[in-house]
Amino acid sequence: MVNYYLLAGDAWRLHALRWNAETSMLKTLAAKHKSTVTKTAARYKATVETPHGPRTCFEARIPRTGKKDLVARFGGIPLQRNENGFIIDPVPVPVPTPRKELIHRLRTRRCELCEQDATVAVHQIAKLARLGTPGPNQPAWAALMTRKRRKTLVVCQPCHEAIHATPVTHAA
Ligand SMILES: [Zn+2]
Structure with a gap:
């Protein structure tokens, strides 16, 4: 979603979407793990390097010996216009309903x-x-x-x- 709209001059507006998605994700994770949003946020908080400096993100990482870590990440994308951005528009994969x-x-x-x-x-x-x-x-x-x-x-x-x-x- 964010990558798709990074060509726009007002990409910063996506902060509202990020906040909503982030809160929703943390609430869901907290409920699933019978924990609180604060504890869940602290548990998954991480920093990622970007061309605009380090950014805070949330990440679940499983280290594996001899292989790359398995990483699921939310956020860490600077909401700044990227004029050189390009759109990757993959064919949607049907999800189980x-x-x-x-x-x-x-x-x-x-x-x-x-x-x-x-x-x-x-x-x-x-x-x-x-x-x-x-x-x-x-x-x-x-x-x-x-x-x-x-x-x-x-x-x-x-x-x-x-x-x-x-x-x-x-x-x-
Ligand atoms: Zn029964």
């Missing part, structure tokens, strides 16, 4: 709540926010969906009935 993933989860015919092999159905909610807040009052099924950050749960008939019998209660 969540729908495919759901079909796979359905095909395993295993209840994601009680983990029994059974005839399964999908319990679906409209918003993750409607799962309530984690705590003793949150039903087990809602806690599981919150933890997996999923709006769908593949469940057996008894679990599905139990889900509808124990709705999330919201504090007034």
Whole structure:
């Protein structure tokens, strides 16, 4: 994205996009690793050399003996106009869609709540926010969906009935 627009005179405007993407990435990583944004940022913070001087970035690095390190990096691209920039426009690769993933989860015919092999159905909610807040009052099924950050749960008939019998209660 940034490389694509570096030819523009106001490439600096991309800082808003970078901030949003960066915050989103850190929040996602923090949730996945059950940590905080501050700790996650500190853990992955790194510096990269650029033609405009060193820049802060976030990076995950796996050192390998006899081979180059495996590196996944976010940021570290100076948001300054590059008149000599060129656009690399690769053909988009199709990404596996969540729908495919759901079909796979359905095909395993295993209840994601009680983990029994059974005839399964999908319990679906409209918003993750409607799962309530984690705590003793949150039903087990809602806690599981919150933890997996999923709006769908593949469940057996008894679990599905139990889900509808124990709705999330919201504090007034
Ligand atoms: Zn079940």
